[in-house]
Amino acid sequence: MRTRQIILLCIALAALTVAGLLTVSNARRTGAETEDYPDGIPWLCTNPDCGAEIVVTLDEMSDFFLENPDRNSLRCPKCGQYDTARAARCPDCKRLYPRQLARQAGRSVCPSCRNSNAPSPEGSQ
Numbered sequence: 001m002r003t004r005q006i007i008l009l010c011i012a013l014a015a016l017t018v019a020g021l022l023t024v025s026n027a028r029r030t031g032a033e034t035e036d037y038p039d040g041i042p043w044l045c046t047n048p049d050c051g052a053e054i055v056v057t058l059d060e061m062s063d064f065f066l067e068n069p070d071r072n073s074l075r076c077p078k079c080g081q082y083d084t085a086r087a088a089r090c091p092d093c094k095r096l097y098p099r100q101l102a103r104q105a106g107r108s109v110c111p112s113c114r115n116s117n118a119p120s121p122e123g124s125q
């Protein structure tokens with residue numbers, strides 16, 4: 001009787017583990033998009049007189065483009081223009097820069113400090 005109970009307990013535990021793993025993998029799948037952007041999606045106003053940093057959530061961004069299908073850039077809340085571009089945050093100076101601009105320059109480096117992608121000397125082991 002004892003052994004049988006232990007076996008049943010083991011089966012129950014195994015089932016719980018599988019259920020737990022499934023829950024985790026499901027949550028991970030649905031949360032994948034937001035996981036990539038835990039701090040929101042950065043945009044930058046490219047209007048030289050403005051330069052506002054705009055950070056939106058994935059939901060806000062998809063809502064905007066659903067409501068404005070003819071637009072391919074967000075509306076700047078500061079100057080009201082649509083001169084905005086997807087931006088990336090420089091890990092060094094923490095400033096936003098337009099990803100397009102960096103791509104046009106041939107390498108994705110921050111225009112502010114220009115060394116975001118440079119291999120760090122300390123990092124080579």
Ligand SMILES: [Zn+2]
Pocket residue numbers: 045046047050051052076077078079080081
């Ligand atoms: Zn603006």
Ligand SMILES: [Zn+2]
Pocket residue numbers: 090091092093094095110111112113114115116
């Ligand atoms: Zn930088």
